[in-house]
Amino acid sequence: MATIDQMLQHHLNCSSTVDPPLLDHTDTCSPCQCRGFFATEHKELRLDDCRFQRYMRLTVSQFDDLLVRIGDRISRLDTNYRLSISAAERLSICLRYLATGDSFRTIANSFRVGVSTVSSIVPDVATAIWDCLVEEFMAVPTTEEWRAIAVQFEERWNFPLCCGALDGKHVVIKSPANSGSQYFNYKGTFSLVLLAVVDAQYCFRLIDVGGYGRTIDGGSLSNSAFGQALKSGTLQLPADLPLPGADHQGLQPHVFVADEAFPQRKNLMRPFPGRNLPRERRIFNYRLSRARLVVENAFGILSSQWRMYRRAIEVHPEVAEKCVKATCVLHNFLRKTTQTTVVSIPAGEVEPLPDLGRIAANNSAREAIRVREAFTSYFSAEGTVPWQDTV
Structure with a gap:
């Protein structure tokens, strides 16, 4: 060498x-x-x-x-x-x-x-x-690593049994030749979809790049290797555990948090739709939104560090995909080789809740509904935090 x-x-x-x-x-x-x-x-x-x-x-x-x-x-x-x-x-x-x-x-x-x-x-x-x-x-986490991520989410973001925050980002590209409307998204631009799972320290743990811009986030999830592994149960997630201090609710699965564009599943938690919600559901939506901010922040750090995301990428989609993957792994490389301290967002600095009026078309299974209801009850009882009623 x-x-x-x-x-x-x-x-x-x-x-x-x-x-x-x-x-x-x-x-x-x-x-x-x-x-x-x-x-x-x-x-x-x-x-x-x-x-x-x-x-x-x-x-x-x-x-x-x-x-x-x-x-x-x-x-x-x-x-x-x-x-x-x-x-x-x-x-x-x-x-x-x-x-x-x-x-x-x-x-x-x-x-x-x-x-x-x-x-x-x-x-x-x-x-x-x-x-x-x-x-x-950026290796696929093992069971022990998933467990460590869940501990960090509970310590930093007050969301137990959470193995990551999931979201998609549209990477704007120049319209590829003879591509029709495949890359044309709802924002009126042409894009590739970057689907990412982020841990509590803003590091990308799993990514899927290359989805067509016209595909909604839920569709990108279904087409991704992560979505298929999540659905088939081959992600090697830790065994079910009771929520801290809530043994009476029984064992609960480890979950990922996402926004309303994704379907509700047993291991995938999305907010309650609607606006005039009962107190317990509003608190659940706030707690989920607070934990989900890490993926939004990670995308912000990524685009701030690598300015190619600030303009339309004028290369072939295959080259753009390689560049996106390189920046994501470099993001982790920089965070793990730089001495930084990650702290939780104070209560007064939490961003307002997103508009949850749009309802994604999905049929939630009974088990998925039961798990979300268990978390909802927990956040208003044993898992309450002092500031959640004032946000």
């Missing part, structure tokens, strides 16, 4: 006094390329960790760590006709695209490489990031 210094010095050692050509840049390691960002500014940028992080979204140590993990996967061999672009520069090009969402031509002009080079580097490096990080930072 090449060392970090060897990777970084590949282009930094290049120098030339020849003026850059006026024509379009070639894919060779030309004098023009050696005057690009990586050759002229990257080394200096590494001396200021804050500036480096603003530019690459990773600290210098995180960048080096990631480079070691994927360096061999993205390295290319030199030939008699051209010098290869180093792994460090290839990673920088991909990270810069994910961090800004700029066009491939803008990235190419900055790094002094060809547009076709950028168009091949971005999906290759994004795929390598996903493949090399997913096992460590």
